[in-house]
Structures are given as structure tokens and as C-alpha cells.
Amino acid sequence: MxxxxxxxIENIATGAAVLGTGGGxxxxxxxxxxxxxxxxxxxxxxxxxxxLDDEALVVPVSGMGAPTVTIEKLSTEEEIIKPVNKLEEILGKKVDVIIPIEIGGTNSLVPVVAAAKKGVPILxxxxxxRAFPEAQMVTFYLEGYDSSPVTIADEKGNCAVIYPINGIWSERLARALTVEMGGKMTICDYSLSGEQVKKAAIKGTLTLAEEIGSILNLMxxxxxxxxxxxxxxxGFKLFEAKVIDIKRKLSGGFTKGFVEFKGINNDESKYSILFQNEYLIAKKNKKTICTTPDLISILDYETGKAVTTDKLKYGMRVICVSFPCNDKWRTKKGIETAGPKYFGYEEEYVPVEKLYNKFIEEE
Incomplete structure (x- = not known):
């Protein structure tokens, strides 16, 4: 490619929705x-x-906010490109390469708009x-890189620049602005050199998304x-079921909630998934079968296409699958940053392959 x-683009959109774990x-x-x-x-x-040249200026471009808001508040070209232009102005140099901050949903493809407009390649x-809900939940933060300066813009033409002391403060300050901007905006953070990106980024994920999309679209x-x-x-197939209850709410710039399922095809088990923009924890009869930072994805039973948290509906028949996360998230800092306890759940992180084997043994 x-x-x-x-x-x-068609295939990347389909594949990124799977890797986006319900969000992005x-x-x-x-x-x-x-x-x-x-x-x-x-x-x-x-x-x-x-x-990638070691000296290249690599800039991530992404949307921040609640997925339920993005359905009604569409991004504009001005909103996407404005933070990039402002960052160039602050740094006094032109961007050389655009990179997706995450490989999920819209955020895999918003950077394409910036790259096309600027006439630069995408990495x-x-x-x-995968996708995660908070700004510090990136491998650049795990590597200890500085997220500052951070540039932000909305569809109205507002633009802001913040200089957070670390990735956690980048999330807190940018999230507050997101709420004031109507629940969504576009952000550029972690502008890095090619050398830094090579050390921290997860390679080949656009190609992976395209390959997954090709499988789902062509078969x-x-x-x-x-x-x-x-x-x-x-990965693993966790269950086949239908949605029997769903609760969603917009809170603090996130779409939070849970969805409950009842098994189909002679499966009488009850299942549930907790989410905050992305699917975070899956349970069978109240026992955990997969948890963040491993990936949980819900697929439509008939088409095999991923269903995002904002598209779940009562009565929908689905297949739930899971995949191991990148090894960078299985480090101590990775689990502290995006494991279940960070989100307020009591579960200890256990790799999905271990949980799945235990799950099969108990069947």
C-alpha cells in the first residue's frame, strides 16, 4: 500500500472499526x-x-470527544487542519508526516484529511x-515523551493552545475544552521526531486495518x-448473543454505560460489557472473560461488521470477539495507564488468552 x-479507505474503515473496540x-x-x-x-x-526519516516532524491528528456526539456534529476540514497549522506556527517548522494517534473508527481516517490537505505522507x-478514551493512553506517554504543545480546534472556528506538564494533564485540560466545545473537537499532541516515533509507535496498523477490512468486506x-x-x-470468539438491555449516558466528554446480552443458539448464559467510549470489560454470568487493555469488539451477527458503542440497539444479534493487545500495554506502566483499575473496576488484569483458557475449561 x-x-x-x-x-x-473502505477497507481501513471496516478494519479500524474492529480494532477500535467500539470507540474512535x-x-x-x-x-x-x-x-x-x-x-x-x-x-x-x-x-x-x-x-521514516529520523529528523522528520511527525504530528498526530485526532478527534476527541464522545462518539454519540460525532453522529450529529460532523467534523469540518477547517476543524481538522486548524490545529496542524497552529502547531506549525508555534514550532516554526512544517509538518513532514501525519500519523494516526489510534487505529480506531474515525480516528484512523481523520489524519488522512490533514495529510491530503497538507500534501504530506501518512505513517x-x-x-x-486500538482505541482508548483518554489522551495519555498512548505509547508515546508510556515512553515518557512530552505531549506539549497541544493545539485544539472546533467546527465553529475556535482554536486553543495548551502547554500541559504531562500526558495526564493534557487529558484533563483538553477534556474540559472538549466539553465546552460541545462534546467533540480535533487535537494535535505529541509532535515528535521520526526517531522518537520509531522507538514508541506500533507499526503497520493501517495495513493491518486494511487487511482486516478486506477479509470482512470481500468474503x-x-x-x-x-x-x-x-x-x-x-483472537477468540467469546459469545454469540442478542442485546437485552443497554444504558448510555454522556458524562464528562465520554459516552459511558453498559450493555447486557442473552446467549443464542442454545446458550442460556447472560453476558455484559462495560464501556467508556470503548468496550472495557466483558463478563459471562458475572465472571470476567476479557478486560482492557486487551481488545473487545462486537460484530453484527449477519454482516460481521463491527458495531460501535453508539450504534448498539435492543434486540441486535451480535458476535463478541477479543484479541490480545500490543505487548507495550502489558507492561506495568501500560496496565497502570489503561488497565481495569484505572477505570475504577476492581478486576486485576489477566491476559485474554489465560482468561479464555479458564473460560473453556469451565464449560
Whole structure:
């Protein structure tokens, strides 16, 4: 994949929705934005980490806010590009490469708009390997990099610059601005050198999203496609069920809630998933079967396509799958930053493969 085409955008949107674990914004919106930008400004070149110059200025571009808000408040080109331009003004240099901050939903494709508009390549990598709800939940923070300066813009034309002392304060200050800006905005943080990015980023994730999307989009049998995807990601099928209850609320710039399921196909078990923008903990009959930072994804039973937290509906039939997270999240700092206890849950983090084996043994 040397250049992004409309076909690759279609596949990336589908694959990123799976890796986005329910969050990262509506992939359909991101797909429309990216396709329009390519039509307007031309193809966007994709470069690998091996092709990245050590001296290059690499800038992440992403949306921040609650997925439920993004359905009604669409991003504009001005909102996406304004933080990049402001960052260039502050740093006194031009951006060389754009990188997605996370590989999930809209946030995999919003950077394409910025790259197309600026005429620069996009890096085949990201800083999470999935989606997470808070700004410090990135491998750049795990590596100890400075997030400052941070530039922010909304669809009204407002633009702000903050100089947080670390990634945690970047989240706190930017989240407060997000709420004031109506629940969503665009942000640039962790502007880094190519050398720094090579040390911390997770490589090949745009290509991975495209490959997953290709499997789900091209294979006619959705069950076969899901099985193929699970094999590719060393993942697990947790359950097949229908939604029997769902509670969502907008709180502090996040979409928070839970969804409950009842098993289908002769499975009488009860399942539940807790979420904060992204799916965080999955349970079977109140026993944990997967927990953050490992990935939990809900797929439509008929199509195999991922269902984001804002699209879940009563009666929907789904297949829940899980995948191991990148090893960077299984470190002590990674678990402290994005493990279940950070989100206020009592569970200890246990790798999904261990939980799954225990789950199978108890069947």
C-alpha cells in the first residue's frame, strides 16, 4: 500500500472499526471525510516506519470527544487542519508526516484529511494499536515523551493552545475544552521526531486495518470471514448473543454505560460489557472473560461488521470477539495507564488468552 485509494479507505474503515473496540468515532463518517479529501487534493502516500526519516516532524491528528456526539456534529476540514497549522506556527517548522494517534473508527481516517490537505505522507503506524478514551493512553506517554504543545480546534472556528506538564494533564485540560466545545473537537499532541516515533509507535496498523477490512468486506460468508479475522489476530470468539438491555449516558466528554446480552443458539448464559467510549470489560454470568487493555469488539451477527458503542440497539444479534493487545500495554506502566483499575473496576488484569483458557475449561 503506497497510496491510499477509495478502496483502501473502505477497507481501513471496516478494519479500524474492529480494532477500535467500539470507540474512535463512527467509521462511516471517517470514510466519507477521507474519500472527499482524496478527491479534492489527490492521493495520500503511505510510508512505513523503515522509510521514516529520523529528523522528520511527525504530528498526530485526532478527534476527541464522545462518539454519540460525532453522529450529529460532523467534523469540518477547517476543524481538522486548524490545529496542524497552529502547531506549525508555534514550532516554526512544517509538518513532514501525519500519523494516526489510534487505529480506531474515525480516528484512523481523520489524519488522512490533514495529510491530503497538507500534501504530506501518512505513517503506517499509530500510538495505541486500538482505541482508548483518554489522551495519555498512548505509547508515546508510556515512553515518557512530552505531549506539549497541544493545539485544539472546533467546527465553529475556535482554536486553543495548551502547554500541559504531562500526558495526564493534557487529558484533563483538553477534556474540559472538549466539553465546552460541545462534546467533540480535533487535537494535535505529541509532535515528535521520526526517531522518537520509531522507538514508541506500533507499526503497520493501517495495513493491518486494511487487511482486516478486506477479509470482512470481500468474503461472502460472514462467519467464515470472522473466523479468518480471528485467526489473523490470534483472537477468540467469546459469545454469540442478542442485546437485552443497554444504558448510555454522556458524562464528562465520554459516552459511558453498559450493555447486557442473552446467549443464542442454545446458550442460556447472560453476558455484559462495560464501556467508556470503548468496550472495557466483558463478563459471562458475572465472571470476567476479557478486560482492557486487551481488545473487545462486537460484530453484527449477519454482516460481521463491527458495531460501535453508539450504534448498539435492543434486540441486535451480535458476535463478541477479543484479541490480545500490543505487548507495550502489558507492561506495568501500560496496565497502570489503561488497565481495569484505572477505570475504577476492581478486576486485576489477566491476559485474554489465560482468561479464555479458564473460560473453556469451565464449560
Amino acid at each position: 503506497k497510496y491510499l485509494t477509495e478502496e483502501s 468515532g463512527d467509521p462511516y463518517i471517517g470514510k466519507l471525510l477521507a474519500k472527499e479529501a482524496i478527491k479534492k487534493y489527490g492521493p495520500v502516500k503511505v510510508i512505513t516506519m523503515d522509510e 503506517d503506524a499509530d500510538a495505541i494499536g 461472502k460468508d460472514s462467519k467464515e470471514a470472522i473466523d479468518s479475522m480471528i485467526d489473523k489476530l490470534d
